Amino acid sequence: MLERRGIYRRFWDVTAESVSRTCPAECRQQWLEVCEYIKDMDYNLSVGKGLMLIGPVGTMKTTMAVAVLRDLIEREPNQGYFIPMVSLLDQLNEERDSRSHILEDRIRHTRLLVLDDLGAEYDHAWVAAKIDSIVTERYNRMKSTIVTSNLRRDEIRDRYQMRIFDRLKSTNKLITFAGKSLRRPV
Numbered sequence: 001m002l003e004r005r006g007i008y009r010r011f012w013d014v015t016a017e018s019v020s021r022t023c024p025a026e027c028r029q030q031w032l033e034v035c036e037y038i039k040d041m042d043y044n045l046s047v048g049k050g051l052m053l054i055g056p057v058g059t060m061k062t063t064m065a066v067a068v069l070r071d072l073i074e075r076e077p078n079q080g081y082f083i084p085m086v087s088l089l090d091q092l093n094e095e096r097d098s099r100s101h102i103l104e105d106r107i108r109h110t111r112l113l114v115l116d117d118l119g120a121e122y123d124h125a126w127v128a129a130k131i132d133s134i135v136t137e138r139y140n141r142m143k144s145t146i147v148t149s150n151l152r153r154d155e156i157r158d159r160y161q162m163r164i165f166d167r168l169k170s171t172n173k174l175i176t177f178a179g180k181s182l183r184r185p186v
């Protein structure tokens with residue numbers, strides 16, 4: 001079920017409950033803000049509100065985005081989709097075969113889309129145009145999108161079309177993360 005929603009095995013254990021239990025002090029405040037979003041999820045999704053989780057690598061942005069998505073999937077197993085920006089190019093190949101057509105449809109229409117690691121994708125005009133078109137269409141359809149990124153705000157503004165930034169800013173609550181990576185060497 002989680003696989004079909006684009007959630008990778010590494011994140012199968014992530015739920016709001018598990019993050020609440022184990023979230024380190026460094027990102028407690030951010031988690032409380034994400035919890036506010038989850039609490040009002042039905043309303044947030046009905047008006048197309050999303051989140052922008054911005055900060056350095058290893059600060060639990062992806063984990064928190066998955067926890068939000070998971071909360072929706074538990075209630076609506078056919079809704080929501082997670083896509084790592086690095087795979088966007090692979091998954092939506094330019095030939096538009098039927099599989100990539102179905103996927104693109106899902107990305108445009110699903111109630112909640114997570115675009116994970118904006119800025120990590122291959123810097124290519126086709127990808128940038130695709131992101132622009134997905135964000136714009138979802139904005140117009142009032143569908144919610146959660147973006148995680150370790151680009152700073154001004155870098156997002158510079159790298160993508162100004163209107164992507166304006167759109168995300170007007171619909172998504174910005175939560176910034178700071179501090180050192182929680183990833184530990186094995």
Ligand SMILES: Nc1ncnc2c1ncn2[C@@H]1O[C@H](COP(=O)(O)OP(=O)(O)O)[C@@H](O)[C@H]1O
Nearest residue numbers: 019022023057058059060061062063182183184
């Ligand atoms: N519930 C948790 N409690 C403690 N540490 C966690 C938890 N979930 C994830 N982590 C640690 O945080 C690291 C980074 O998480 P991730 O969500 O991938 O960060 P980001 O997306 O900000 O780069 C993980 O590799 C893991 O070591």
Ligand SMILES: [Mg+2]
Nearest residue numbers: 061062117148
């Ligand atoms: Mg991440």
